[in-house]
Amino acid sequence: MKSYFITGLLVLVPLTITVWVLSTLIGLMDQSLLLLPHQWRPIEQFGREVPGLGAILTLLIIFGTGLIATNFFGKQVILLWENLLGRVPVVKSIYNSVKQVSDTLFSDSGNAFRKALLVQYPRQGSWTIAFLTGQPGGDVANHLQGEYVSVYVPTTPNPTSGFFLMMPTADVIELDMSVDEALKYIISMGVVAPPVKTPIITNSTI
Structure with a gap:
């Protein structure tokens, strides 16, 4: 009996934690639906919430932002936006600090967490x-x-x-x-x- 119980734990614990992490992550990403006009949201279109639809919208927003940021026009817009943020005292320090950390962590040329x-x-x-x-x-x-x-x-x-x-x-x-x-x-x-x-x-x- 003890071996069966331990075997069941070894199977269910990783599976439960994985499902919980994924559901939490998808739940957070679903908050992006709040960016849509009220009449476009799933609750208005289908009469109920559709889990995962916000996650798809979040991924599309990230992909679209990256696509725009890689062309000349997008780079100019981002540069203008960063210059605007750089004129706000408190926002400037927060944004620059977060940007430096994110550039270091996620950039291919960064060395953070490489070894x-x-x-x-x-x-x-x-x-x-x-x-x-x-x-x-x-x-x-x-x-x-x-x-x-x-x-x-x-x-x-x-x-x-x-x-x-x-x-x-x-x-x-x-x-x-x-x-x-x-x-x-x-x-x-x-x-x-x-x-x-x-x-x-x-x-x-x-």
């Missing part, structure tokens, strides 16, 4: 996985002697919260695993370990 690292945290002898986010900048770099890197140490099982640290380059170890593998390792609390990669040995003749 998984092994660091000692929160004390010597305790090791955890971190992600490289860049190098210290601004006045902070003037007070650090030697080579330092900026790292993000995520918490488990929720990697969206964590700690930002600046550590000596000599104290971090670059891991031979992808960011996705490292995230799975963190979220599973070390249960789902990445496969060990062995070097390929080839026979060569001199």
Whole structure:
């Protein structure tokens, strides 16, 4: 009986969490329907709500925004919009900060979260996985002697919260695993370990 119960948990828990995350995400994306005129909304057209329709609208808005932003006219509009926001004191600081973070995280040329690292945290002898986010900048770099890197140490099982640290380059170890593998390792609390990669040995003749 105990083995059946555990087996049932192993099947249902991941499935339940996956369904819950997807339903929550779709529910949030469905809020985009509020952008439509009241007479165009599903409740008026079909007499009831249609789950997922807002998610499709959200994806279309994102795709359309990206399509417009890639042409000359769209770039000029975005530049004009950013200049307008740059004249509002509080909005300027918030927008620029968020834009810098998003550009770093999602841009193909960005280096954030491109490498998984092994660091000692929160004390010597305790090791955890971190992600490289860049190098210290601004006045902070003037007070650090030697080579330092900026790292993000995520918490488990929720990697969206964590700690930002600046550590000596000599104290971090670059891991031979992808960011996705490292995230799975963190979220599973070390249960789902990445496969060990062995070097390929080839026979060569001199």
